[in-house]
Amino acid sequence: MPEKIEEIRQQIKALNAEYAKIKTLPVEERKAFGQKINHQRQALEQQLLAAEAEAEDAAVEPIDITAPGAANKALPKIKRGSKHPLMTELSRLLDIYSRMGFDIIEARQLDDEFHMFESLNFPEGHPARDGYDTFRTEEGFIPPAHTSTMQYRALTRFKSNLDKGGQIAVVIPGRVFRNEDVDATHEHTFYQCEGVFVSKDANMGQMLGVLKQVFEVYYGQELNIKTQPGYFPFTEPSVEMLIEKPKALGGKGDGWLEMLGMGMIHPNVLKTAGIDPTEYRGFAWGGGIDRLAMLKHQLTDVRYFESGKLEFLEKF
């Protein structure tokens, strides 16, 4: 390489010597001669620059791009924090609802029989109450088994919207509790997000339309949905909504994911909250957050979420 550079430099030098010849030429040839020399010199200078750049590049020591740091230097230590995956998923979802115009209120973690069951049209002592495997405190308070425990509050708190000719549109995230044996797919503590919508013309078509939207935004693609009949004392009719397995989760248009329980709010629930069911109708829905996070990260053990293990948390 250096030889090549030296050679070009010699050529330039030789060319420079040519300039002296100009004076010896007839006047009319001098211009053409000068131009020719200039031309050759410029070309050589270009070559020189290229050769020098090439030589410089070749002189750079290659590094091991697979190594975490340079040799003979302290390896860089990057400490980063992490957000809990459940909270991250919940924020995303709340953000979508918020942009759609939903108010957000958070569910409380200790409640009473009235909010958990009575206001939701569960007859006293009805076996349907068993389905919720509730914990109880000595005083008879209940760590809620579903975020529906907030429906009465959402309805009464935003009832004034209806009086002003508007609608009730609220979502309610919260931590819920069920007395069940813990294993890879069951936790006694998990997160849900509830939704309540009331207006003069709410119907099931709107209910399915709105929730389809939510999941389409959440997964960033158009999705097919389907339903299966469900039973909740506080909605009538009640269904469960399934979405087509999204591409982001490896879906190929074949599988279905059960996402939400939902239905038209039972007239008794509206009545209890002081809303006239002959004038207003509503729909309500709820679903788990843990499941969204598990699907997204392909987690196989729900117990990781509340394990508090950094081995787990640091991955997010």
Added chain:
Amino acid sequence: MRISLNEIKKLVPAATKVETSELIKLIGARLVEVEGSFDWGEKYKNIFVVKVLSAEAIPETHLHLCQIDAGSEPVQVVCGAPNVHEGMLAAWIKPGAIVPATYDTAEPFEIGARKLRGYDSNGMLAAADELDLGDDHAGIIEINPEMVTDDGRQVAPGMTLAEAFGLDDIILDIENKSLTHRPDCFGLIGFAREVAGILGEKFEEPTIFEMLKRVENGDTDSGVLAETGTLDIQITDQTLCPRYSAAVFEFNDVPKSSKYFTKTAVFLAKAGMRAISPIVDLTNVLMLETGQPLHAFDYDKFKIVGGGEARIIVRTARKGEELTLLDGKVVKLNENDILITSNDRPVALAGAMGGANTEIDDTTKKIILESATFSLYNLRKTQMAHGIFSEAITRFTKGQPASLTLPVLTEAAKRLSLTPVEVADCRPTAKAMAPINLTTAQVNNILGTQYSIDEMTRTLENVGFTVKTDGDNLSVSVPAWRTDVHIPEDVVEEIGRLLGYDNIPLQLPMRPFTGAKQDNLLTLKNNLRDILSDRLNMNEVLTYSFVSSKLQEIVGEDPKDSYAIVNSISPELQRFRQTIAPSLLDKMHDNLKTGFSDFALYEINQITRHSLGLNTENVPEMKTHLAVAMVGDFYDAKNIFNNMMMELGLARPEYHTAEDTPAYYEKSHSAIAKAGDATLGVVGEVKGRVLRALKIEVPVAIFEIDLEELLKAPVRAVVSLKLSKFPTVSRDLTVQVKAEQEFSAIQETIENGLIELIATVEPVSIYQKESETKNLSFHLSFSHPEKTLNSEEISDIMVKIERELTEKFDARVI
């Protein structure tokens, strides 16, 4: 619950014309969640009806060498069953087939051809348990050569077992929970009625339900059993037992189990039940068909228990009463349990299980057959109290209709081909339910559809509703078995569901153009997570809201101040937490143990305790807290705290001597953080003995704050910021002060000395070599807003500060 599609198809001919997968899909979409479907055709593949041509005992063994006719060439099989004999029809599992009992297990067992005691044995002759069609392992099953298949063919060697017994079936696994309100669907007939409705076909009611309808319509000639004889039934409280019907049957011969394997056994096996005896099997078959459980008492035993009289008294149990159940278990009864008694002596735990004292056996010649309904509320408690989850109680707790008892009893008599010697029926005066009135607009408004009144009417009538129409009005009479339909919305559900929710056109509601309000607490929580995780490098955790009293005691919290969970899963999860920090300390230990050494955990969650009282709704007052726990000392926590406040754009907190802190803080290494009027919480180190008790061997600092308080903290304002236009002077200043001297007072004094200037005072070091004194070093930079300071002026400023420090704090400038 398991449902056989073949049985459904027998009741709904139209279902045979629909592809199985489509049928399952429709059931899932319009009736109930189908959790799974099992292809019994696959399960029973390569199992054949065979004739045993010869069975020779193999000497000195219990085995027989058999030649069997499986439809073609004779096959040799070694069989260990004592009942194998020449000429019998048996079931043969061909080599290469899977033993059905192991079919859906982790280790399916494939039958092969092998040598047994030196004899070639090809496949096996199977017992009922191996076929997963019973529990019997005493011998191989024997098939009645007279038996005909459902399509009228006589069984013969070479026919598959599936053809012979209708095993070519799909068994659906149904999620019971989604039928909680549908007692009618806990019977095959009710389930089939829905399938017909889903397919848009009118359901042809079997005789039992035809009878029921006639009774409901008040037909005198309904065909149900009429009361006869003197059997006395007394119900102490009709709410416990709305109806009790009973019939006494006397047999000429004691009904004995057939030696042949029966279709009934297969029918029961498809539902996950087992054949027991002809009488018990009959009660179970009728229950599976109709949803109405039956129970048979041995009449003579019943009379003996009652002291010679057959009087049925239904009452609640008395305190201290006990009953030995059919399964041998002795249950201690409580006052909620409903008892069937023979003249006041308990003979059955109503709805749950019969008593051993009246069990029918091989000598029973006379039975009382009970067909009754009980309070589902009481039975639900009985179920929980005694842990009985039988097929019967599962149905009773759904609320079977009282109208069904006698028709089912009538059908039982028919199947026994006997006229009961006594029939008694204790029932309330039936009150007819008023029809439900609604309009087509109501239906279409709720569903968001445009169904015609004809579609609505047809859909309802297909499944047994009676509909009268008048213009756009529907008047819907509810069949007696639909105990779940009461209000117009229930009728809307029927129409929407049977016509398919998936056929409802999707819409989006019109929304007023108002923005959703921001929730301050929610915004704060989001901001905190961004700051703590992304900027301050902490790890967010979620820990349980329930803690152990042991942990509370370790950290010095009063467990009694916690709401206690009475049905907790374990002692570890017994109390609602009062603060979050102890949960984090627990997790610090776990993570230190796995090798993490330098980290900070945080959690944002709710807490409560008795001492916070109840709120206006009379529920416990709850607070949302942020708790942080980190490896480090007070100053590490304080710096994090300051940074957090800075990032939140809130005023720099002031730290006050901690007077009243939670017990786990080391008081002299802790401070109360305040900002403006807001008392945020305590920042400090965890007490050494708490750390030791939690086996934490490094210093840990924590802080926990009430987020509602944090919302009250004043916003940090940069007041009249001026940037220097003139040269900045830098000076270092080190002063020696008494060891106990508060740092902040010195810094403040220096800052005051520069108050007229544009200045920063940066602490550089705190050096303490001796116990009486310490050296505090600062780096000062300052400039004058309007001029360049000359050396004399600079000197004056410094001297003034130094003098102040010396006079006020007896400090020595070094």
